[in-house]
Amino acid sequence: MDQEKLLVNLVKISLGVLLLRSLYLQIIRFPYYSALSKKQSIRTIEIGIPRGKIFDRNGRVLAEDEPCFDLVFVPYDLKHPAEEAALVARYVSLEESNLKKIFTRQYRNPFDRIVLKKALTPEEVASISENAFQLPGIFVQTGIKRRYVLGPAAAHLIGHLGEVSEEQLERWKDRGLKAGDVIGQDGLERYYDDILRGVPGGILVEVDALGHHRRILGEKEMQPGDDLYLTIDLSFQKAAAESLGENEGCVVAMDPRNGQVLALVNYPAFDPEDPGKSLFKPGKPFLNRAIQGQYPPGSVFKIITEVAALETMTIEEHDRIECQGEMTVGDVIFRCWKEEGHGWVDINLALPFSCNIFFGTVGMKTGVSKILDYARLFHLGQPTGIDLPGEKSGLVPETAQSGGPLNIAIGQGALLTTPIQLLSLLSTVANGGNIWKPYLARKVVSGNGKIIRDVTPSLLRTAYVTGETMEILKRGLKNVVAFGTGGAASVPGIAVAGKTGTAQRGTEETGFSTHGAFACYAPAENPNIALVVFLDRGASKQAARIAGSILKKMLLPLEERGNGESSLSPEEENENF
Amino acid sequence: MKISESSPARRLLGLAYGLVAIGLILLFSASKGIFTRPVAGIFKGGGVFFWQQLLWITLGTGALVGARRFPYRNFRRLVWLLYPVTIVLLVLVLSLGHGRASRWIRIGPFNFQPAEFGKVVLVLTIAAYLAENDINRIAVFIGSLFLAGFPAALIFKQPNLGTAMILVLICLVIMFQAGLSLRRLLAVFITVLVSSPLLWITMEPYQKERILTFLWPQRDPLGRGYNLLQSKITIGSGGLIGKGYLHGTQTKLAFLPEYHTDFIFCLLAEEFGFIGVAIFLGLVYLFLREILSIIASTRDEFARLVASGIFGIFFLQTVINISMTLGLFPVAGIPLPFISYGGSFMIVALLSVGILANIAENSVMF
Numbered sequence: 001m002d003q004e005k006l007l008v009n010l011v012k013i014s015l016g017v018l019l020l021r022s023l024y025l026q027i028i029r030f031p032y033y034s035a036l037s038k039k040q041s042i043r044t045i046e047i048g049i050p051r052g053k054i055f056d057r058n059g060r061v062l063a064e065d066e067p068c069f070d071l072v073f074v075p076y077d078l079k080h081p082a083e084e085a086a087l088v089a090r091y092v093s094l095e096e097s098n099l100k101k102i103f104t105r106q107y108r109n110p111f112d113r114i115v116l117k118k119a120l121t122p123e124e125v126a127s128i129s130e131n132a133f134q135l136p137g138i139f140v141q142t143g144i145k146r147r148y149v150l151g152p153a154a155a156h157l158i159g160h161l162g163e164v165s166e167e168q169l170e171r172w173k174d175r176g177l178k179a180g181d182v183i184g185q186d187g188l189e190r191y192y193d194d195i196l197r198g199v200p201g202g203i204l205v206e207v208d209a210l211g212h213h214r215r216i217l218g219e220k221e222m223q224p225g226d227d228l229y230l231t232i233d234l235s236f237q238k239a240a241a242e243s244l245g246e247n248e249g250c251v252v253a254m255d256p257r258n259g260q261v262l263a264l265v266n267y268p269a270f271d272p273e274d275p276g277k278s279l280f281k282p283g284k285p286f287l288n289r290a291i292q293g294q295y296p297p298g299s300v301f302k303i304i305t306e307v308a309a310l311e312t313m314t315i316e317e318h319d320r321i322e323c324q325g326e327m328t329v330g331d332v333i334f335r336c337w338k339e340e341g342h343g344w345v346d347i348n349l350a351l352p353f354s355c356n357i358f359f360g361t362v363g364m365k366t367g368v369s370k371i372l373d374y375a376r377l378f379h380l381g382q383p384t385g386i387d388l389p390g391e392k393s394g395l396v397p398e399t400a401q402s403g404g405p406l407n408i409a410i411g412q413g414a415l416l417t418t419p420i421q422l423l424s425l426l427s428t429v430a431n432g433g434n435i436w437k438p439y440l441a442r443k444v445v446s447g448n449g450k451i452i453r454d455v456t457p458s459l460l461r462t463a464y465v466t467g468e469t470m471e472i473l474k475r476g477l478k479n480v481v482a483f484g485t486g487g488a489a490s491v492p493g494i495a496v497a498g499k500t501g502t503a504q505r506g507t508e509e510t511g512f513s514t515h516g517a518f519a520c521y522a523p524a525e526n527p528n529i530a531l532v533v534f535l536d537r538g539a540s541k542q543a544a545r546i547a548g549s550i551l552k553k554m555l556l557p558l559e560e561r562g563n564g565e566s567s568l569s570p571e572e573e574n575e576n577f
Numbered sequence: 578m579k580i581s582e583s584s585p586a587r588r589l590l591g592l593a594y595g596l597v598a599i600g601l602i603l604l605f606s607a608s609k610g611i612f613t614r615p616v617a618g619i620f621k622g623g624g625v626f627f628w629q630q631l632l633w634i635t636l637g638t639g640a641l642v643g644a645r646r647f648p649y650r651n652f653r654r655l656v657w658l659l660y661p662v663t664i665v666l667l668v669l670v671l672s673l674g675h676g677r678a679s680r681w682i683r684i685g686p687f688n689f690q691p692a693e694f695g696k697v698v699l700v701l702t703i704a705a706y707l708a709e710n711d712i713n714r715i716a717v718f719i720g721s722l723f724l725a726g727f728p729a730a731l732i733f734k735q736p737n738l739g740t741a742m743i744l745v746l747i748c749l750v751i752m753f754q755a756g757l758s759l760r761r762l763l764a765v766f767i768t769v770l771v772s773s774p775l776l777w778i779t780m781e782p783y784q785k786e787r788i789l790t791f792l793w794p795q796r797d798p799l800g801r802g803y804n805l806l807q808s809k810i811t812i813g814s815g816g817l818i819g820k821g822y823l824h825g826t827q828t829k830l831a832f833l834p835e836y837h838t839d840f841i842f843c844l845l846a847e848e849f850g851f852i853g854v855a856i857f858l859g860l861v862y863l864f865l866r867e868i869l870s871i872i873a874s875t876r877d878e879f880a881r882l883v884a885s886g887i888f889g890i891f892f893l894q895t896v897i898n899i900s901m902t903l904g905l906f907p908v909a910g911i912p913l914p915f916i917s918y919g920g921s922f923m924i925v926a927l928l929s930v931g932i933l934a935n936i937a938e939n940s941v942m943f
Contacts, residue, residue, distance in 0.1 A: 004873045014896045021903045025813040026851040033813025
């Protein structure tokens with residue numbers, strides 16, 4: 001019959017299709033599915049990713065891993081989530097309602113261990129262990145935690161760790177990251193994450209779909225990350241943090257002979273071991289002011305105005321101008337900070353006294369575009385290239401948007417600089433014109449002591465300025481501290497050269513106050529330290545005082561300054577010429 | 578009538594029990610794995626399933642022997658009792674059942690699924706009806722659609738889309754065999770297609786999900802698409818010769834859920850590879866071929882239609898079940914005849930084989 005024939009053909013075709021489909025899946029796609037099958041049944045139980053250590057220039061530890069005790073739980077093994085949450089909340093500083101939520105959530109793999117809290121205190125470990133019988137499914141296990149020797153005092157410099165975000169996973173696909181990995185989230189930890197982060201080791205186990213370990217297949221050795229040696233001097237960093245105290249602002253210092261950054265401190269800061277708790281604190285504790293804060297440079301910029309005026313021969317060393325405290329340009333009244341005026345001053349007096357009338361007048365004569373050209377010559381308006389994430393470029397405006405020669409000449413108007421740019425400017429003056437790239441990582445050393453990378457100073461550019469101009473400028477900067485506005489920065493027996501800077505901050509609504517800055521180098525004749533102190537709100541005098549206190553700690557022998565830390569050691573003095 | 582050594586009935590029985598044996602071998606392997614589904618709150622050891630299946634096979638063999646001896650023409654009168662009883666049971670399941678899927682009725686220690694028995698009853702009913710009435714009369718056509726549609730709707734309501742669909746398709750096979758013109762058949766298909774949006778509206782969310790997941794399995798690889806993906810991984814990783822008996826990792830490590838019931842074909846493909854699959858499909862072909870030759874040699878119209886309906890059950894369930902594991906069809910919850918773990922359908926399948934043997938022995942004209 002026709003119908004049966006049709007049915008036989010239907011059977012043949014249907015079973016034929018099934019056979020061909022099996023052939024496709026089992027023969028042609030076999031490598032693909034076989035790999036998938038193996039991958040999902042073998043899992044590595046990670047013991048933790050050991051990170052490389054971070055050392056200061058003298059080999060003193062700044063950051064390292066250390067063993068700790070973590071509180072973990074296995075969702076499947078919890079017997080009474082509510083009671084256990086209450087009990088845990090009593091002994092460990094965790095919120096009860098939060099715990100309850102975590103305990104009662106649905107987990108794809110309820111047999112996996114989940115970390116509730118890292119790095120328990122000894123008391124917490126004791127309380128949890130004592131009550132273990134009431135806490136089925138909750139226990140203490142050993143883990144790794146990052147210890148930061150200087151804590152908040154180096155928070156922005158070193159950075160902190162954190163779980164990789166989904167966005168980062170997407171962006172850094174090729175870095176071998178997976179969800180849940182801990183990576184550097186700020187500062188050097190982030191910038192050098194690839195170097196510091198090791199390859200996780202662990203035990204290879206065969207698991208079933210529930211995560212039960214069926215058998216151990218082998219062990220994968222972990223590969224610790226490489227160690228990082230910095231240009232930072234732990235003593236300098238400490239001294240800077242101490243002297244800055246609780247003033248909102250930052251201190252950054254480097255060796256003007258090579259660009260090695262010696263200290264970088266910001267306040268307010270966060271606790272790098274527990275950054276989460278500072279998230280909502282006022283004062284932007286995560287802002288790395290030294291490289292990310294963009295402020296009007298104020299009178300520090302008179303250095304550029306002076307160089308521009310002298311180099312373009314707009315004025316000569318002994319040209320004098322009378323300051324009467326104010327002057328009228330068009331219908332604008334332009335005031336000096338000193339109401340009664342400085343009288344007749346030449347450039348040798350105008351810089352130490354920071355006379356606005358003198359520099360305003362000189363600025364008008366020189367012209368905005370010339371001044372801005374010199375600002376660019378000294379590498380302002382672009383990032384210095386320091387090896388930290390998120391550096392800002394500041395702003396050297398176009399002539400038309402600058403706000404006029406009077407403002408530009410005294411570092412106001414549309415100009416913006418970061419503290420590290422001012423530091424770079426002072427270093428360039430200190431060494432006579434070499435613009436070194438500031439850097440923090442000096443070498444990378446593997447776990448077995450092999451030097452993997454050796455970083456040498458890198459010259460960005462040379463700002464060619466005539467010897468006479470340099471000499472006049474340097475003398476002026478020295479006199480700023482000797483008898484001018486920067487007297488508070490003086491150090492007995494050692495000549496310090498620097499420049500104060502004050503700029504208006506705030507708006508009509510928030511109320512006006514000033515930024516205070518002091519940028520300097522020392523010793524004036526043979527400088528090995530360049531230093532910038534910047535205060536969010538405060539006078540430049542205060543900034544100068546802080547700079548002086550830091551310089552005393554670093555330059556004077558112990559007995560001559562009463563108390564404090566050791567200075568740069570003699571061999572350090574010679575090391576980097 | 579004297580029965581020769583290699584009669585169609587013997588060959589049929591041999592092939593059926595060959596498939597049953599393969600099913601037991603696979604279930605034994607499955608019982609070595611760990612089971613993901615907690616039974617009454619505890620993780621039940623796998624061995625239970627093997628022994629239970631053996632019990633079902635025994636009961637099914639009893640049903641087979643009975644059906645083989647029973648004068649099959651009496652079924653024709655019996656349907657006027659069996660059909661209403663089935664409808665009552667299906668309504669009962671709906672009203673007794675609680676929870677999302679109410680498919681079982683509890684009788685003593687056994688849970689039984691009226692829907693599975695409904696398949697055979699429907700085959701007998703429609704066969705009886707169409708043996709006496711001309712399918713190409715509109716009233717008869719609509720009548721037989723109603724006979725199938727009523728229980729199908731009750732089963733759909735359980736909700737059990739897969740079985741409901743099978744019921745309607747079996748009905749169509751019988752109608753086709755009764756001489757329904759291809760044009761009418763086409764008309765039915767078009768009607769179903771046109772009314773499918775209506776069906777979509779009445780579907781349970783999980784049924785919609787299954788269809789969407791089938792169409793776009795990448796939608797949610799760890800959620801709803803999980804079964805489908807794992808099913809393909811399991812089959813694909815078997816390769817040419819398989820991972821070896823009792824050595825499947827996908828099934829043993831429970832990456833693939835339901836590997837002892839709806840997805841047991843994957844276990845075969847994983848442990849015995851493409852060669853195993855080819856041999857299995859070959860056996861299935863011989864089995865279906867045997868049924869078709871019985872149909873072809875039957876002169877009695879009722880017997881022919883009954884055999885056609887049973888052919889429909891085995892053919893459709895086998896093809897749809899395997900297509901589902903191969904990712905050619907949405908996951909529908911249809912067991913693989915003789916192989917999948919499950920009592921009701923095993924008994925129904927063996928009972929059906931008994932009826933076929935009965936027909937082969939008693940209505941075949943040489």
